[in-house]
Amino acid sequence: MSTFNVPTRDQVNETNQGIFDNLKGALGFVPNIYATYALSNNALSNYLTFANAPTSLKTKEKEVVNLAVSEVNACKYCLSAHTAIGKMNGFSDEQILGLRAGNAPFDSKLDALAKLAKNITENRGRAEDAIVENFLNEGWSNENLIDTIVLVGEKTISNYVHNTTQVPIDFPVAQALETTVA
Template sequence: MTKFNVPVRGEVSENNQAIFDNLKKGLGFVPNLYAYFAKNDTALGDYLALQNRKSTLKAKEREVVNLVTSQVNGCRYCQSAHTVLGKMNGFTDEQVLEIRSGVASFDTKVDALAKLTKAIVENKGKVSDQIKTNFFEAGYTEVNLIDVVIVIGDKIISNYIHNLTQFEIDFPIAPEL
């Protein structure tokens, strides 16, 4: 098996070193996923720009999309990271697990978002009219739909990177479903 190594600060470009410094200042550490992106001179900055773009979705809603997408794609790294972030955004352990399964019985709006996200990822965007109708009836708009797809795309990038490389998970490991 090929072993993929996560670079340290001294092994990345000067531009990426500055990003590492900002991440360390803001988060207290540089997550391995971000460090791995830094092997490429522009990927880390590009990825962070995508991840930090202005969105019509609240942080809590983005975590729903992140959790569901990471579960469908089987990415243990992102399941673990977003379990931590989901709890930081107000979800309980039980709610995080339920969201990862693609439902949220505790909140109809979150449920519609989780079901839509799961259907989009599993079916490559081909989603039933009923799931879309439920999403819109829950109070979401077409503008929100665009943002859901952008967040899914962001998460697919990181899911695929980790699924390909399997570098060390530097978050508490999320429980299996």
């Protein structure tokens, strides 16, 4: 059950109404997590600016991070949304489950990225040296490292928003990750 009601367009300020209109035009709907940000007069705009800022990571690479971080943070909303987005970016169901577990055995470079994102999240930013070294040895740059850390922070914000508010999930609900997937 939701702790918070998802605000409608007429319940948010004028700036957020404009953002709702843009989201509806681009996505066909306003995701509940974004509507929840609009409970604040500034958080939705601030978050979208942060989330859509330029990065050295490609869209598919960002989904690797989003899935690993959301699994560690046990955010069902973000896992559901990014499972759908991951599929749109070419990942199979099996690959998505692996990425959520912090593994990508199908691609060594993405595997290093998934392991790093999981490790950073689990250790609250204190990534293990061997994980960082493997990441860099797989061809990632220091810029990619910093951008990955920033993305972990960005995704953690949404994870925390949902984990606190428990607004309804408006994507197909992602299946639970089996403990045997590692």
